[in-house]
Amino acid sequence: MGLLALGTPLEWPEAKKVASKVRSWGIEQLLAIWGNAKGKERAALLWGDEIEYLVVCYDEQNRKVRLSLRQADILAALANDEKLLQEGGGVPDVQRGPVKEGETAPVFHPEFGRFMLETTPGKPWGIGFKDLLDVEPNMKWRRIIAKDHMEATEYPITLTTFPRLGSPDCIVPAYPASGPKLRSQYVPDEIANPHIRFPTLAANIRWRRGRKVEINVPVFRDEKTQWPFKDPTVNYHLHQWPEDDDVRNGAAKDNHVYMDAMAFGMGSCCLQITFQAKNIQEGRTMYDQLSPLGPILLALTAATPIYKGFLVDTDVRWNQISRAVDDRTPEELGEKPLQNDRWRIPKSRYASNSTYISQDPRLRPEYLDPDLVVDEDIKRRLVEGGMDDLLATHFAHLFIRDPIVVFAEDLETLDLSKADHFENLQSTNWQHMRFKPPPPNTDMGWRVEFRPMEIQITDFENAAFSIFIVLITRAILSFNLNFYLPIQRVSENMETAHKRDALSAEKFWFRKNPFGSHAHSTGTSTPADGSRPPTPVGPVDDEYEQMTINEVINGQQAADGGDCFPGLISIVESYLDSMNVDVETRCDLARYLDLIRKRADGTYWTAAKWIRHFVQTHPKYEKDSVVGDEITYDLVKAAEQITREEGRDGLGKEMLGKRR
């Protein structure tokens, strides 16, 4: 999340008045980009990963760990490190060194949470196998640099969420909760990055909703968990803000852990991968084909079993973030009849995808979301401007939202050489895939971002998942794979991925046959076939079935030896077989593929499972779902040790196997 220009942010009632203007200016900017860049060709694959850290601070004396709010100090130290700048690294928002021909030092970015730090490689990766093998050392280098600019008591940890975020005394320095922006019972306004954009975002989401955000996560019911569970941390007697009524109006649900601020969601760490496509067509293909893989990778990377000091009954972060930034009004949510708002909206701004965008003959109309909400005026304008129906529908769907943060200064003139208004809407639609037009006046191409994965404790795992996704995209393009699935099934899968131990206990909708018919789909086959009618297609529902994650990754075993899904690993291996790969590289890649293979078949545990096990076997755990200070301290310490040792000393071997 980069920092946009400073300015005077409008409070919600004012922002609301100019929402249409921002949208229509955004659409004009999009059309300008479209006009300039629709034919843009980029020869090379470039890609990048984003790693997010939680900065924790140990209090050894009291065996406590807290979140450190020193993001700004750490970034300042990084931005002023001469050596780092010389090597090409730094903080792009402040200053960074020149991108080098060879190795370039990594760069660091602020994030929403003031306890977070984001880091990316100093320049994008290519597809050379050497680049792939540089990813893991580079991730480790980034963590070392980050740590070097922290206090001795601090450490950049890659847990998705801080287990006790929102509990008393969980941040340092300490601030009182119930500030004017967030109005949260649990976290102070200072939890968010102080750049005006972030508190405004949080405040205007709350304001637009008409109440605080509401995050209820089902609690994990252990032997001694009080039942029905009433979140004991909810304070029903606060009277500082009107929003303090929320809990008296039933915001906190029975048997759930209740949270009330954007920080509980946007304070989560993810592993995101962005690809630059050859051209817009390839970008659209990747967007569509990666979309059905999103829920699978979410379940495979599951790492989030604790919220606000309680074990919960879900394994991943996704829906919590979704609710943490859900700005829908009661009318849009369908709780009240539509009077002032334009439509009912089925999903939060942060949710699984709702569109397919590729002009692909394999995209059947049945795959599209029949209930898609689209701003028809915007769509008409885009089509008028030359955009095809499918892509116009996509953007007209994203643009049903209001801009949340609007700076007064930006409304003076429409600058078609910029993308600020377009990005205002685009970058506050947090779907699990993002299709990114080239920023104006850059040599960047069309890009696709893969967003569902949870951050992993070790950089070995983060590299493994990043590289796996890169290889999958290469296999998709090489084999012309088809993973299309009705979009509602993808959304259902996203929900399924949340369930505790979904990886081994649940099944996911997945396409049975990802291949086309032999040789005739490429248009380069013999002329004799030119007159063939298109391959007949059966009912859409016959194209997919429910599979376990293990089947999706490692393949199905056909009882009769007939055709069955070969598994993503086999597909990647077959891709590698078609490439010239040297033995040492293949051996290194095999370590990554082996991790994914064994995660999928249950040999190795997800972080979610491991963390649950750690808590449940901790001597201080009282089988009541409560994750106390001391357990948290030991857990974070253990995570740090695993980050360093990667299971070589035995700790975490259930997740990682016996590493050499």
Added chain:
Amino acid sequence: MKLILSTSNIMSGGPSVIRRHTFEKSNTELTSSLRANFTAHRSSPPTPTTTNGDAAATRPKPPFKSWTTQQENTLWIPTHTPSPLSEPRESYDITVKLFYLPNVPADTRRVQTREAIDLVLKELGTSSIDLLIVSFPGISFDADDEESDLDDPPSAPASLADDGDADGAPEDIDTIVTTWHTLEKLYEEGLVSKLGISEFGCSRLEKFLPRTTVKPSVDQINVRDCCVVPKPLILYAKQQKIELLTHNDCTNVLPRGTLRDILGSGEKGVGVLAGEKDEGERLRGEVQPQWVVKYTAVVKDRGVVESKGYLAVAELSE
């Protein structure tokens, strides 16, 4: 008569290119993509109900002349049109692997090599190859390399469903060197930028290298588990500036029996060759596989395999 079998571009060919067992070394990619390509050409026009094999198997086989093309004394199986690459030549990395087969006299290799390269160049619509790797019959890294680690597992039985003409004795070094001189010529002519060999262990390399003018840049080895490549080979290859690449092809990719099964009149055959009974116009005689070539064109900067396929040539003698 000469038979030229082709797979077309197999990248969009579906399950035949996906290997199911990670470290299986096999020729199933070749055989199943040949079958798939034959089926695709024979079954035109398609009948909607033949998605599972049963119906296809029971239908009478269409006469082979309807889906093959004879030009003078050469029969293309199936009828074939080249699929030239779509981007400029410099975008691609083109690798060709030529499998010399057993029971072929060494002195015909020279002609075969030229023929194979010509066909590939025509297929891809290009005039040069980046890397040409050759595979000699009977040479297998597992069995050959006496310096293999002792705990190296014994070589798995190669999956050759065969009728006797298996790999046979390894090719002797003199024949290999003679053949290599042919390849050196291609290199000198600029047709091929780099040469490679397959499955050479240390001792064979040591015997081979001093007798070459153009050294191989690549040695392709099959590794069931990459981490058991013997150290001495890694060191020696580094020292000789030979890149060790992985592959999972078997050496004798097209045994005679397999070819007969594919082309024959049996249940799994496509009905080019006549069976026991007289079957009208089908061809008669003995087939003898001559060589097989695999070509792969990768878009370099994007890591996308645009084209991959096989061509195989056999002689049919009356």
